[in-house]
Amino acid sequence: MLVQPAKHAMVQALSLFIISMSFLTHDIHACIQTQRTSLLSFALILSSPSLNWTSTNCCHWEGISCNRDGWVTHLQLPSKGLKLKGDSFSSSSLANLTHLTHLNLSHNSLSGPLDDLFLSLNDLKIVDLSYNLLFGVLPSSLPSSHIQMIDFSSNRLHGAIPSSFLQKAWNLASFNASNNSFSGPIPSSICLPSSSLLRHLDLSFNNFNGSISSGLGKCSKLQVFRAAHNYLSGSLPEDIFNVTTLEEISLPLNSLNGAVSDAIANLTSLITLDLSYNQLSGVLPLHLGKLSKLKHILLDFNHLEGSLPPSLMNCTNLVELRMGANNLGGDISMLNFSKLSQLSKLDLRKNNFFGVLPRSLYSCKLLKAIRVSLNNLEVQIQPEMVSLKSLSFLSLGGNKRLTNIKETLKILMRCKRLVVLSLASSFLGEELPADLGEVDFDGFQNLRALDLSFCNLTGPLPLWLSKLKMLELLDLNQNRITGSIPSWMGNLPRLYTISMESNLLSGQLPKQFCRLPMLVSEQAAAQLHRTDIELPIYIPGSVHAKPLQYNYIYYDPSIFLRDNCLSGNIPNEIGQLQLLQLLDLSGNNFSGNIPDQMSNLKHMEILDLSTNHLSGKIPASFTSLNFLSSFNVSHNNLEGPIPSSTQLQSFNASAFEGNLKLCGAPLPKKCQTIKGADAPDMNTQGADTKENQFPWFYVSAALGFITGFWGVCGPLVLMTNWRYAYYHFLENVLDRFRVMISRSMAKVKRSFF
Missing domain, CATH: 3.80.10.10 (Ribonuclease Inhibitor)
Known part of the structure; x- marks a missing residue:
């Protein structure tokens, strides 16, 4: 009997709590009138689309959040197709949103400069204006010391980043200015002690130049440093190797030079190292293997030399190893890949490696891509290649002793996921196999690109090529393939690039080929x-x-x-290849x-x-x-x-x-025109007309010469100071001409000696 009153009391208390909370919630989201006015003025400068901001309480509008006092704290309208009526972003429309902490207008079409956009927004923490059309230079500084994240990426901003821009950004953790047109050096002040919280710095795809000055070492918590596709030069500053928190260094497509410092072994947290497309030289650090967390090493397109350090095989988390287009060498058979169980991509193309391709590579069961072309390797395809179930990219050409094309293709056709196969400059002088020993051919069913160029292969085009229904690119140039082009080639449903130049193909070009x-x-x-x-x-x-x-x-x-032996007429049906x-x-x-x-x-x-x-x-x-x-x-x-x-x-x-x-033009030989018998003799007509004309041309030419001559020479004859000034001018011109000639000759000498 005592339970019921207690239960009733609990229900009453809960009801009172819900009612009080509803009043409290109403008070929290009550919009201050000045905030509503500012937002409406912002909406007025937009041309499209119209925002559905019509209700009285602006705190309930799309993209708007307020604090309990009714001040707007969040303005978040990403990917809304916003455009401005004018050419610039009016900062006055947002000036009264003084409690704004989050501003996200990314992925729109807003334009204009940033000059004073943030001057009154002293509480900003998150600013994302990426993927717009903003232009101009950055303001001298940011007003808010609370800013934690700035993203200006993918705009049209230019000029240097002022050294004082981040001076007050004591809490800044992420700064993204990528894909703009910023220039000048990377400011050393970007990592002042006040910026020690910076974790993410992305300056990629700009026009930054000069060397990377020391100072990054002061960003003691930096995890990601990206500055790809700039004009940076010099070597990496030594103090960057003191930032042991670094997880990614991505600086491809610059002009960095010098050797990779041995001090890189200090970066034990490093996961990604991308210094590709630079001018790095010297040997690789001996203790590179200490970077046990490394997953991605991209050092291709440099001038590195020497051999791969054996310690590299200790990077057991390695997923991607790209060292192509360098001057690296050494006996590759000495490397034991069996520890690299996570390896997915291996690219060693265009180096000087020699020796036998190690069988330990087949123990890397997650391999998706192998490219070791253009080396001095002794390559033979082993049956174990089939165990690489994920292999989709294989390029082995340009090495030595790759023989027996039939057995090679019979093994590789069982690699069911193979998409790209390049065996160029191999099997020299062998015969292109007419069949691969399969009654019902079902190999290479995912193959998109097949390259057997520069192999000097003989024989006709084999029928098994007609079974490659996914093939898009076929490169058989520089062989000795004979016979005619088969009509079935025109039925390959995805083929759009064919290279069969410099062969011995004969006969007519079949009409079916043009389909x-x-x-x-x-x-x-x-x-x-x-x-x-x-x-x-x-x-x-x-x-x-x-x-x-x-x-x-x-x-x-x-x-x-x-450069074949094809003959006959070019078929009219060739006009069907409208996309060629x-x-x-x-x-x-x-x-x-x-x-x-x-x-x-x-x-x-x-x-x-x-x-x-x-x-x-x-x-x-x-x-x-x-x-x-x-x-x-x-x-x-x-x-x-x-x-x-x-x-x-x-x-x-x-x-x-x-x-x-x-x-006809552009040939010097003119085409002869046949005149009719009744065609008027234009020369006679012209002669008759000229006899009756007054020679105004000659009169005007004579008057012009007389006027010009005395207009220039008269003052020089009559006025001594003019004459001296004129001669002095001629002497200066001659002096400049002599200097120009001497500089040009010096350049020629330097270029030839």
Whole structure:
């Protein structure tokens, strides 16, 4: 009986608590009028989209949070498509939000400078304005000592980072200024004792230059330091190796030089070391293996030399080891990979390693990518390769003693996940196997790229290639493949890049070859999803530029059949390959007319039909090929005028030479025009007209000469001070000219001696 009153009392107390909390909650979220006005003024400067800020209480608006006193503390509107009506961000619209701690307007289209945006926002802790269109320079300093995170990445900000910018940011833990246009040196004051809490520093993709000055060592809690893709030079400052909390150093695509310091062994917390695409030299640190937490080592594209330190095999957490394009060497068979159970990617391409590829590599069961091409290794594919169930990228070409192509392919076809296979410059002089010993061929079912170039292989194109339904790139150039191009090649559903130049292929180009789905149908090409690969593919850029790097299979849609023995007419059906960008049929025996249908290849950038036996005229419709950057029809039997267009006339005359009956620009040979019998004699007409004309041209020329002569020479004759000034001016010009000549000669001497 006593239980019921007690229970009733508890219910009453709970009800009173809920009612009181509802009043308290109402008071907490009651919006102060000045805050509401400031937010509405901010909304007014936006052009789109409109924010649904209509209710009385602004604390309940989307992206807005308030404290218990009704002051706005959070303004968070990321990825809302916000744009400004004007060209600049008016700071006055946010000036009254003096209690704001979190400002997130990232991934919008806001523009304007940052000059005084934060001057009155003294309580800011988190600022994220990344992925906008903000421009201008940074303010001299930040007003708030409470700021913990700043993200200005992916904007259009420029200029130097003022040395005083972070002076008051005593609590700053993360600063991201990547993907802008900042310049000048990295300020040494960025790690003042007041910034000792800094953990994350990202200055990548800017224009910073000069050496990295000492001072980073004062950031005693720094974990991530990124400054990739800048113009930094010099060596890494020694004090950076005192920051034992560092987990990532990522400085690729700079001009850093010198050796990697032995002091790097102090960074026992390091997980990622990326110094690729620099100018580092010397040998690798002997005690690199002390960095037991290392997972990613990327030192490719430097000038490193010597051998891999044996201690490297103690980095048992290693996932990615990339040392390609250096001057490293040594006997690779001395390395024991069996400890690297986590290894997923190994790239040692383009070095001077020798010896036998160690079998211990097969114990790394998580391997997805192996690239040891362009060394002096003795490579033989062992059956244990099949045990690497995740292997998708294999490049072994450019070594020695890789033989027996049939057995090699029979083993590798059982690697079910293989996507990229490059065995270039191997199996020298062997015969391309007609079959791989399988009645129902089901190998290489995920293969996208096959490279057997520069192997000097013989025999016809084998039928098993027609089974590779996922193949996108086929490179068989520089072999001795014979026979005709089979019609089944036009049925490969994903093939869009074919290189079979410098072979002994003969016969006609089959019409079926011109039906490749990826080159015919935009709909089919749109369904071809980009294939990401485990190691990047490098495509040469311009002469002095770094090679282009692609982390997915990427080649322009192209067909290279030059330097073969193909004959007959170029089929009209070639006009169906509308997505083709590069076509090279030069150095063959093609005859007949150039098909007019080739003008349907609207995406064509490079077209080479030179050194054949083609006749007739260049189709007038070629004037519509607006994307041509290279064109060559030289050394054929073409005739008639070269079609007039801005595009064709922009090429050098050598692109048309060797066609004796061809005429018109850019060739020096002019085309003869046939005049009708009744055509008026323009020369006679002109002579009759000239007889009745007064020679105004000669009169005006004479008057101009007289006026100009006395206008310049008269003052020099009559006025002594003008004459002296003029002679003095001539002497200065001659002196500057002599200096210029001497400097030019000095440069020439330096360049040749």
